[in-house]
Amino acid sequence: xxxxxxxxxxxxxxxxxxxxxxxxxxxxxxxxxxxxxTGDESLxxxxxxxxxxxxxxxxxVITNSDFRFIVTEQMAEAGIDPGTILIEPEGRNTAPAxxxxxxxxxxxxxxxxxxxxxxxxxxxxxxxxxVAVLAGVPAAQDGQLVTFGIKPTxxxxxxxxxxxxxxxxxxxxxxxxxxxxxxxxxxARAAEMLAAGNFLWNxxxxxxxxxxxxxxxxxxxPALLSPVEAAVTxxxxxxxxxRLAPEAWAQAEDIxxxxxxxxxxxxxxxxxxxxxxxxxGDWDAVWRESVQDGQGSNGPVTALDCxxxxxxxxxxxxxxxxxxxxxxxxxxxxxAVLVAxxxxxxxxxxxxxxxxxxxxxxxxxxxxxxxPWGWFESLAMGDRFQVKRIVVHPGAALSLQSHHHRAEHWxxxxxxxxxxxxxxxxxxxxxxxxxIPLGAVHRMENPGKLPMVLIEVxxxxxxxxxxxxxxxxxxxxx
Numbered sequence: 095x096x097x098x099x100x101x102x103x104x105x106x107x108x109x110x111x112x113x114x115x116x117x118x119x120x121x122x123x124x125x126x127x128x129x130x131x132t133g134d135e136s137l138x139x140x141x142x143x144x145x146x147x148x149x150x151x152x153x154x155v156i157t158n159s160d161f162r163f164i165v166t167e168q169m170a171e172a173g174i175d176p177g178t179i180l181i182e183p184e185g186r187n188t189a190p191a192x193x194x195x196x197x198x199x200x201x202x203x204x205x206x207x208x209x210x211x212x213x214x215x216x217x218x219x220x221x222x223x224x225v226a227v228l229a230g231v232p233a234a235q236d237g238q239l240v241t242f243g244i245k246p247t248x249x250x251x252x253x254x255x256x257x258x259x260x261x262x263x264x265x266x267x268x269x270x271x272x273x274x275x276x277x278x279x280x281x282a283r284a285a286e287m288l289a290a291g292n293f294l295w296n297x298x299x300x301x302x303x304x305x306x307x308x309x310x311x312x313x314x315x316p317a318l319l320s321p322v323e324a325a326v327t328x329x330x331x332x333x334x335x336x337r338l339a340p341e342a343w344a345q346a347e348d349i350x351x352x353x354x355x356x357x358x359x360x361x362x363x364x365x366x367x368x369x370x371x372x373x374x375g376d377w378d379a380v381w382r383e384s385v386q387d388g389q390g391s392n393g394p395v396t397a398l399d400c401x402x403x404x405x406x407x408x409x410x411x412x413x414x415x416x417x418x419x420x421x422x423x424x425x426x427x428x429x430a431v432l433v434a435x436x437x438x439x440x441x442x443x444x445x446x447x448x449x450x451x452x453x454x455x456x457x458x459x460x461x462x463x464x465x466p467w468g469w470f471e472s473l474a475m476g477d478r479f480q481v482k483r484i485v486v487h488p489g490a491a492l493s494l495q496s497h498h499h500r501a502e503h504w505x506x507x508x509x510x511x512x513x514x515x516x517x518x519x520x521x522x523x524x525x526x527x528x529x530i531p532l533g534a535v536h537r538m539e540n541p542g543k544l545p546m547v548l549i550e551v552x553x554x555x556x557x558x559x560x561x562x563x564x565x566x567x568x569x570x571x572x
Contacts, residue, residue, distance in 0.1 A: 105145035109157040115376040118430040124460035127214035139172040144220040152177030163466035183340035189354035190346040222369035229267040240301040243294025245368035249284035254296040261291035269363035315354040321345035376439035377423040466569040491539035493567035500554030509546030512539040
């Protein structure tokens with residue numbers, strides 16, 4: 095028997111979705127993977143922790159430009175050193191993303207194993223999942239494309255399915271033969287598949303060697319190779335990120351890994367998994383993960399005689415009260431409130447599209463605007479003024495900038511700010527303030543070791559975020 099340890103697995107975390115079915119908590123500017131939906135850490139952080147340890151190399155994260163600093167900030171909070179962070183110029187679905195990751199890893203080790211996983215799923219038993227992954231390693235080393243099938247607990251119509259040749263008897267974590275992929279069924283067909291016993295939910299998680307998946311792309315999706323390879327080979331390094339070349343990337347087909355490769359391949363294995371999983375695809379799924387005695391709640395919530403109901407308040411200053419509710423989802427944010435029948439949770443996506451058509455800002459914009467240096471939120475706004483709360487991370491600095499249409503007044507309420515106004519530099523401490531005239535070139539920094547908080551009062555004819563002229567920026571924003 096060999097004592098040789100299996101090779102490390104590189105987690106490939108897909109981190110670019112918008113999760114509109116979980117509006118208003120999940121929005122285009124701050125999607126669900128970065129939110130703390132079911133615990134003390136975000137779904138992204140939980141995914142990174144789940145795929146870390148001696149068996150795993152540093153993760154490769156695929157995200158977009160808007161989320162790149164959120165990714166690094168959350169990984170730092172989780173105590174995980176990031177590996178490569180690939181920046182997609184635009185979303186092209188999972189097939190180009192997986193191919194880009196494989197091509198990048200191929201340059202380092204063609205025999206490397208890669209575990210592709212969405213970053214917004216919930217797996218309560220992380221250790222059981224790690225055991226399942228290790229069970230798939232021999233098959234992946236032998237050239238199999240290994241996917242993970244979840245034991246269904248209900249006739250779910252929101253998931254695709256995997257049909258096995260035989261029904262798993264005891265759900266031991268051993269590779270099994272996959273007969274075919276099955277599209278999302280209607281309710282009657284879902285009930286039939288649940289009763290049959292040889293159908294599993296398709297979790298969209300895959301384990302394979304770099305060599306095997308590249309061969310699969312050559313065989314089943316050759317048209318993707320040229321544009322994605324060009325995007326990877328001409329990628330530009332930017333502050334530790336690797337930006338895929340936009341012109342080449344735009345030529346890649348928008349297609350999922352299932353359609354492009356998996357449904358056409360004949361070297362597929364499935365690891366059955368029965369220890370719990372959810373993609374948190376809608377508020378009904380969140381209710382299932384958080385329910386206790388028929389009631390799910392989060393934040394400052396009071397529930398009286400409520401049944402099978404999810405109540406969430408995402409603002410400590412906003413008390414949400416439910417009385418006599420049944421099968422209701424109520425989610426309160428500082429700028430938007432959702433109230434829906436729990437059984438129609440999938441239709442939240444339709445509501446978001448309606449809000450977009452009406453150009454309602456809440457459809458896509460999160461109340462907290464996250465930036466590389468921290469975040470801000472608007473507290474009050476009028477025709478010619480706006481009041482913001484701004485939080486700056488220790489050691490962080492805003493860009494050196496000016497405004498054409500507004501002046502600003504800063505009041506420090508926590509910590510100390512280092513402020514530059516034209517040629518003058520000064521320290522502004524708690525309960526002190528400083529005025530920035532219209533047109534003045536200015537910068538704010540946090541020289542301390544704790545977050546710095548200030549209140550900003552803007553006055554002027556135009557208060558949009560695009561009224562910024564940047565002269566210097568440590569985060570290389572245009």
